[in-house]
Each structure stands twice: as structure tokens, then as C-alpha cells.
Amino acid sequence: MSSQTGRQQINIVCVKCGIQLTLGKVTLSYLGSRFPVELYKCSQCGLVYIPEELANGKMKQVEAAMEDK
Ligand SMILES: [Zn+2]
Numbered sequence: 001m002s003s004q005t006g007r008q009q010i011n012i013v014c015v016k017c018g019i020q021l022t023l024g025k026v027t028l029s030y031l032g033s034r035f036p037v038e039l040y041k042c043s044q045c046g047l048v049y050i051p052e053e054l055a056n057g058k059m060k061q062v063e064a065a066m067e068d069k
Helices: 060-068
Strands: 022-030 033-041
Touching: none
Parallel strands: none
Antiparallel strands: 022 033
């Protein structure tokens, strides 16, 4: 039996520090708006991983934040 659900397991390592990125609140600027989202970032150098969905503006959080304005 697999314990895998539909949730994607993300395992990203900082190329600089070689440590695993951790989920944390990041303030993003997108199309002139600023809003907080939860993203994977390096606790050592502050590098933030931007997922493809977010770069393409397909993230639900982005759409919600923009409609809220
Ligand atoms: Zn780092």
C-alpha cells in the first residue's frame, strides 16, 4: 500500500548552501501588488524558490490576492 496522497512532496536543496529549503512566509511583488505567500526558502542565505505555477501566475493564492484588491 502506498501512503502517497495527491499532495506533492517538494524536496529542494539550496544550490549555494546545500541545505534543504524550508517553508516560510515570503512577501512577493507581483504586477505592482505585494502580498504574503508561503514559499520554500533557504534559512541561511534567504534564497526563495519560485514554483513554476507562481512564475506563470497560475497560483490560486496570487489570483485570490489580486481579486481582493
Ligand atoms: Zn542558501
